[in-house]
Amino acid sequence: MGAGAALGVAAVGAAAVAGSRAYRNRSTDPRTADADDFELRLQTDETVRLIASDKVEGTKVVDKDGDKIGSVMNFMVDKYTGRVAYAVLEFGGVAGLGAHYYPLPWPVLDYETKHDAYVLNIDKEQLKSAPSFAKDDSPNFDDAAFRREVLVYYRPS
Numbered sequence: 001m002g003a004g005a006a007l008g009v010a011a012v013g014a015a016a017v018a019g020s021r022a023y024r025n026r027s028t029d030p031r032t033a034d035a036d037d038f039e040l041r042l043q044t045d046e047t048v049r050l051i052a053s054d055k056v057e058g059t060k061v062v063d064k065d066g067d068k069i070g071s072v073m074n075f076m077v078d079k080y081t082g083r084v085a086y087a088v089l090e091f092g093g094v095a096g097l098g099a100h101y102y103p104l105p106w107p108v109l110d111y112e113t114k115h116d117a118y119v120l121n122i123d124k125e126q127l128k129s130a131p132s133f134a135k136d137d138s139p140n141f142d143d144a145a146f147r148r149e150v151l152v153y154y155r156p157s
Helices: 003-028 037-041 124-128 144-154
Strands: 060-062 068-077 084-091 100-105 109-112 117-120
Touching: 068 100, 068 117, 084 124, 100 144
Parallel strands: 060 117
Antiparallel strands: 060 068, 068 084, 084 100, 109 117
């Protein structure tokens, strides 16, 4: 085999390796424009765009200064749209006793990696007057008046 043929074989081999890497990255990297959407929907832990519910539950919530307010107890998902409607914030109390729960519209929370927490742009004093409920006194989330009260409270002024 001549030098030209050897270089040709090497180039084909390098292209095959590069193509194989690109294909593997395409099918696992959600940031890639042509990523396989079906494979993205099968993620069960965490990707760049997706996170499992059990990783959100228990995540701390901080105010804009980084001071801990509480933690995400759970979140409510709209059955028809599949979108998260509310994160339920657990605030106050000791070891869950005496705590109150605050439905936070999902868009009012911003995840910040530097705090490893969701940031809520109100402080603890403002939160105390927000719509809330006790553990054994859950509100009717289907009630339009309750939803309106929550949304109006957190609406930017």
